[in-house]
Amino acid sequence: MSELTFFIDNKECKAKKGQTITEAARDNGVYIPTLCDYPGIRPAGTCRICTVKVNGRNMAGCTTPVEEGMIVENKTAELEDMRKAIIEMLFVEGNHMCPTCEKSGNCDLQALGYRYTMMVPRFPYLWPSREIDASMPKIVIDKNRCIQCLRCVRGITTADGKHIFGTLHRGDKTRISADPELVAAMTDEQAQKAMDICPVGAILKREVGFKVPMGKRKYDSAPIGSDIEK
Amino acid sequence: MSKPIVATASLAGCFGCHMSLLDIDDRILQLIDLVEFHKSPVDDIKKFTKMCDVGIIEGGCCNSENVENLRDFRKNCKILVALGECAIMGGLPAMRNDIPVKECLEEAYLGSPTIDPKDPKIIPNDDDIPMILDRVYPLHEIVKIDYFLPGCPPRADLIWEALLTLATGKELNIPYEVFKFD
Numbered sequence A: 001m002s003e004l005t006f007f008i009d010n011k012e013c014k015a016k017k018g019q020t021i022t023e024a025a026r027d028n029g030v031y032i033p034t035l036c037d038y039p040g041i042r043p044a045g046t047c048r049i050c051t052v053k054v055n056g057r058n059m060a061g062c063t064t065p066v067e068e069g070m071i072v073e074n075k076t077a078e079l080e081d082m083r084k085a086i087i088e089m090l091f092v093e094g095n096h097m098c099p100t101c102e103k104s105g106n107c108d109l110q111a112l113g114y115r116y117t118m119m120v121p122r123f124p125y126l127w128p129s130r131e132i133d134a135s136m137p138k139i140v141i142d143k144n145r146c147i148q149c150l151r152c153v154r155g156i157t158t159a160d161g162k163h164i165f166g167t168l169h170r171g172d173k174t175r176i177s178a179d180p181e182l183v184a185a186m187t188d189e190q191a192q193k194a195m196d197i198c199p200v201g202a203i204l205k206r207e208v209g210f211k212v213p214m215g216k217r218k219y220d221s222a223p224i225g226s227d228i229e230k
Numbered sequence B: 001m002s003k004p005i006v007a008t009a010s011l012a013g014c015f016g017c018h019m020s021l022l023d024i025d026d027r028i029l030q031l032i033d034l035v036e037f038h039k040s041p042v043d044d045i046k047k048f049t050k051m052c053d054v055g056i057i058e059g060g061c062c063n064s065e066n067v068e069n070l071r072d073f074r075k076n077c078k079i080l081v082a083l084g085e086c087a088i089m090g091g092l093p094a095m096r097n098d099i100p101v102k103e104c105l106e107e108a109y110l111g112s113p114t115i116d117p118k119d120p121k122i123i124p125n126d127d128d129i130p131m132i133l134d135r136v137y138p139l140h141e142i143v144k145i146d147y148f149l150p151g152c153p154p155r156a157d158l159i160w161e162a163l164l165t166l167a168t169g170k171e172l173n174i175p176y177e178v179f180k181f182d
């Protein structure tokens, strides 16, 4: 497989042909924050947290393949502030009550809030009215927390390839919904997978909660991305 | 230089943030050397009698009294700090924000399983009781807030660092483990 050379913040990096900027960055020990991107599922570029400057233009790192000689800017003050603004926007756009959420400590959105030291969102809270759907046997969907990353839509399918989750409506009215029949037939493993794939606490597996004590959760002692950074 | 004067209050909070302040343990002795406490549940001073340098407020605003209190703090403190999730985004009390007040009151006073069926079914409504607001408001939706310290409660070490910074002007140091939203 041919190897490409490219640069992130002046660091010389190597990529395999076809690799996206975020994937290749990871292999080179450079962390580009991602939220809607998830290993093993097709990138969708919905959240824009991975925005980098490629040859001077803003591009989503998770959907842009590396090209030979590419000049990528990543950790600049401008991009970092824009990423922080996106996180703050996501916090005000839903109802994110961290102290009440089972995902707290394991939540990617919250972890990015920590990484960027979000003291308070710079935008006004929108207090949207959103539903909690607790009608399903294996999972609960709390739409207050959904950030419309579509990880569940893309990543959770039945054994024969049918999508269990989908979206209703468009724009700021977009809501995640589950197919009633498929969701009713979900196994415990699928429910766990759905909870794990959701970056926030919008999909929760029923009958377990707050299982891991504070201090031992994923993002309690080390920032998101610190496992990648070298 | 005279000691900075600090006032504190708990509005629609659970006093957890104040408890966390006490969690600075024996550093409280250093704190007493560094600052003077004015109106605060810590020393039970009820009224402002002088201008304060720093006002620290736990809890958001869920009723008219909270709003009056907050405005009083804004008037009497040079710097206002929102302490904890309730002050910053409403916190647990704000979980009612999508439920009409009427329904909340009916659930609490008429329909709740702990209501004694023999009791008269009354929703308290008296001039002496603060008026409940249509929803819970974070502090900065009501007055200007200068600084925010997240956490539920904010870790004692975070409060300590922030107080040191405010009192001595040293640079704020936030270790990763003490900066949390829960």
Ligand code: SF4
Binding pocket: A145, A146, A147, A148, A149, A150, A151, A152, A153, A176, A197, A198, A199, A200, A202, A203
């Ligand atoms: S439910 Fe979770 S995984 Fe699905 S779109 Fe919302 S935030 Fe993303």
